[in-house]
Amino acid sequence: MFRKIKGFFKGVLQRMGLVKNIKNMSELKQIPDNDEFYKLIDKWKAIYQGFFSEWHDVMYTTINGSQKRKMATLGMAKVVSQEMASLIFNERCEINISDEGLKKNIDNILEENKFVKRFQDYLEFQFALGGMVIKPYFGDGRIKLSYVTADCFIPISWDNQGIREAVFPNEIRKGKKKYTHLEWHLWEGEEYVIKNELFVTEHGSDLGKQIPLSTLFPDLEEEVRIKAFKRSNFVYFKPNIANNIDMHSPLGIPLYANALDTLKTIDIAFDSFQREFRLGKRRIIVPATAVKTVFDENGVPHRYFDADDEIYQAMGSGNMDELKIHDSTVELRVEEHIAAINALLNLLASQTGFSSGAFSFDGQSVKTATEVVSENSKTFKSKQSHENVIEAGLTELIEVIVQTAELYELFNRPDEGWEVTVTFDDSIAEDQTAEINKQVQLVSNKLTSRKKAIMKIHGLSANEAEQLMKEISEEGQTATAEAIDFFGMSRVDV
Incomplete structure (x- = not known):
């Protein structure tokens, strides 16, 4: 996504009057000058979804030449992300607000938006991709919450308080046409500016040409200027993990960003375990002459053995012993594979913030530990670490909901300040x-x-x-x- 947009940044930003006479992208330091980090997000997303071509497309050779197959996967990127999200947030989590009137209004908005279910899902996406965004907006007479994954969010400027400006790209496909909607959140002095642009193309490599916004969004305004806002009207959530890939970026990294080699090795071990039952039972050695194609009197080719079957191995140079067919059987290495996978799962647990033994493989499926976790365990400490950042993000979310509600006169800010506390469900941890x-x-x-x-x-x-x-x-x-x-x-x- 970022690769497609980057080439268009210069013209769009100049047209908005934010940047003049940009000679190259590196002159605007707030915008990433390369798409390497977004390539990583695409990679993390593919691994989380269970298929990353560089890992899972396996080339192998049979008698009939090179073949390709899909490697089996345990899907541990999904497992660790889901497990951490469920440990931290569920229906037992309570958001407490000291002002009773405000609490009632916020509770109604969260309930209308099915916040508990959706936030847990996107919390999992946050741990899987490194971040996510929630944007409150006004629609159909009420406040709605829009959720954005890390691959559809590009920060433009930030400071030590967080990300101030960003662009949200969204692709929509209709037939052969691809529409790209760009939603810009910008500050121009004391004004908060939201700008919308729409582009269309029949080629997937670029944004194409700009078209009227009304083509797809007849009720959406091209530009909205707001003077009442005191902070950006979106909240960025990320795991409480230092970004050691780009230490100058405000973006987060997923739980498994530094465990990719382990994830790959787990899939290799599991794939080998699966294929052990297919290939380990029998290996038939046949003479090389027996696998050659033989034509009958009608010119129809025949083979005595299936040349695409991996079970056959052709050997022999003409000696009598080598012309015999050998049925070779081997002992299945089931326990060895299970032990290897469990050793790798323990390594993955330590790399992603879980205690040793948090994940185990019994030969049929991956199981997660469900017993009470002590307060001194690594899992509990990681859980609390992420909760601190999430609580701060939820506090910011309430603030942006309040300023949106004030703008559309749904309810007013309390005269006195309020305090927000989040009570996480620690029943599994203590x-x-x-x-x-x-x-x-x-x-x-x-x-x-x-x-x-x-x-x-x-x-x-x-x-x-x-x-x-x-x-x-x-x-x-x-x-x-x-x-x-x-x-x-x-x-x-x-």
């Missing part, structure tokens, strides 16, 4: 009873406050914890009053 007992001991030994303990146990914000403490105190006073009889005297046993 024993809740043990956590409660630990907090009680800490309070008893004066090593933490009741407020902090309540926040930890219930996953509440500071304000919510104070409200709960107040309710508990009021209930305690009510219980004391009930212990006094109607004469106004405390009950005394005589």
Whole structure:
């Protein structure tokens, strides 16, 4: 995608008045001057989807010449991405907002957009491709959430606060024509500018010519200028992993970016395990003369053996012993293959942030560990590390939803500030009873406050914890009053 767009950046940006007299792409440092990183995203996407031609197209030779087949795959890129996403976010995750009115409005928007299901899916895509974007927008009288994968997002400018400007390319195919919609999110002074352009081509190698936006989007405006926005109206999520491929890029990398060799070796081992049952049972050695084509009296070619079958091996130079047909059988190496695959799975686990033993292969399928994970385990630490970044992203998402709602006068920003806390589901990672007992001991030994303990146990914000403490105190006073009889005297046993 980026390769197709890069050649058009110069003309488009000049036409928008953002860049003048650009001689080459490298002069605009905010825009990637090459597409190498986007080639990697395409590679990661192919591996995640289960077929990467350079790995999985296998050439081999038979008696009849070169052949090609598709290598079997365990699909571990999908497994590790899905497992981390499900550990972090599910329907038990709660987004708490200190302002009750705002919380109600946000909950309604998230529910209307089926946020829990869609966010978990795109969280998996984030771990698989290195990032994803959520864009709130107004449509049909309500706020909708648009989700964008890493291959359809190109940052233009960024600072230490995050990505400020970006372009979102989207391809639409109708018959032989390919339409490309470019949605630009830009800052021009204090104005936030959203520009839309549409291009069409019958050739897949370029954007083609620009056509009226109304061709496909009759209700979409070509340019929208907004003065009310204080921040970019999209949120970029990425795994909490340092980008060691391009240390100057704001883009993230997937969980398995540094484990590609391991993923490839796992597929090689699994492919060998699968083929062991096909090729390991029998090997037939036949004389070379027996596989030659023989023509009958009618000129029809015949062979005694199938030359395309890998099971036959032609040998012999004419000696009597070599003219015999040998049936060679070998012992299947099932346990050796399973042990090798499990060793590789342990290596992959350590490279992707999981504890050793998180994945195992029993000869039929890959299994993931489901037992309670201790707080000192690598899986739990990785989970918490990613949760910190995701919580910050969800806080930003609420902010951009609020500014979009204000723009279209759906509801107003609370007069006072609000606090957002995200309570992730730690039921798989910790024993809740043990956590409660630990907090009680800490309070008893004066090593933490009741407020902090309540926040930890219930996953509440500071304000919510104070409200709960107040309710508990009021209930305690009510219980004391009930212990006094109607004469106004405390009950005394005589």
